[in-house]
Amino acid sequence: MAKRKMRFIAAGLVLAICLVASVMLLRRSHWAGQTTMPLERIRGKSNAPVVMVEFTDFQCPSCKKASLLIHELLERYPDDLAVVFKHFPLETIHPLVRQAHEAAQCAQAQKKFWPYHDLLFEKQEEWPKSKDVKAEFLRYAGDLGLNQEVFAACLNDPKTGLAISADAAEGKLRQVDSTPTFLLGEFRLVGSSQLHRDGARLIELLINERRRKRKN
């Protein structure tokens, strides 16, 4: 009887340890690098103590909502927060979105990334329905006063997509699966609701932490 009980407990313990250990072993993060911070894609002060990296898809409605929240956060923490934009087009569900990200890259080449970014979100319901999306993006470039010839050449340049692929690869390594995803130090927020609910609280937490460290 006692032997049976011992066997029962030992089997349960070994099984439980194996299950927990398997998760711990597989859970290791693959990300060991430093995020790239292209100056043209940073909002806020680039030397701000708190940096939020956002992985975004121009066709995702939640990303549009989040972009408005980011504006509010930047207004609230003008000296302490910087937001880095990272391309993360979800091409399986949004077949046209990569072209939108390429267009934003081309606007970046003419120092107009943010106005173009805002316009893409503003017209989010329009351009995915367009029959000629490239012509639509070219028209947006014209509206913002960009050189359309240079913009068109940039859209046709295969190198334009490299930065997008690099951002998406970084996102994958950092376990980004959906958009928008925000990385704030060791914290992560997925979706505009999480940003709305916890964004300000986490930013303040990180600002206070940095201040404490500076004092010490």
Add this chain to the structure above:
Amino acid sequence: MKEEEKEKTRNQDWAALAVRLFVSSVFLISAYIKLLEPAEEFAAAIEAYKILPSFLLLPFAKIVPWFELFAGGFLLAGYLTRLSAAAAGILSSMFFIALASVKLRGIPLDSCGCFGSALPDDPWKAMFLDVVLIAASAYLLKRKTSAFSLDNWTER
């Protein structure tokens, strides 16, 4: 026991093993996918159901996959089989009720989040799978033994 009855019990034990492997594999796949991705992803999926208050989303997203892991792992090994089957049945019923309530309230859901974000699954398919899992768990709960189980070894 007659030879015929013994043969019947043996066949039923093999059938129970097959059911155990099916239920455990679904639970283990679901658990590992969720446990290996950040809990915030599953929390965002649960949020779309509009059932839980926001302060419970992250704790729920962190805890539930562990229940799935233990239910799946214990069923795979045949350890505390009936208790694990009961847990699997309760979890499947819970997921079914959540999905049904979403459908009844007309909330659009692209993916149920059942297998994390790695395997987006249609809510109707997920509800069908939940029904199959509930039936399979009830079968295991009813059966006292199954082939290749730790329960048999510890009872010896």
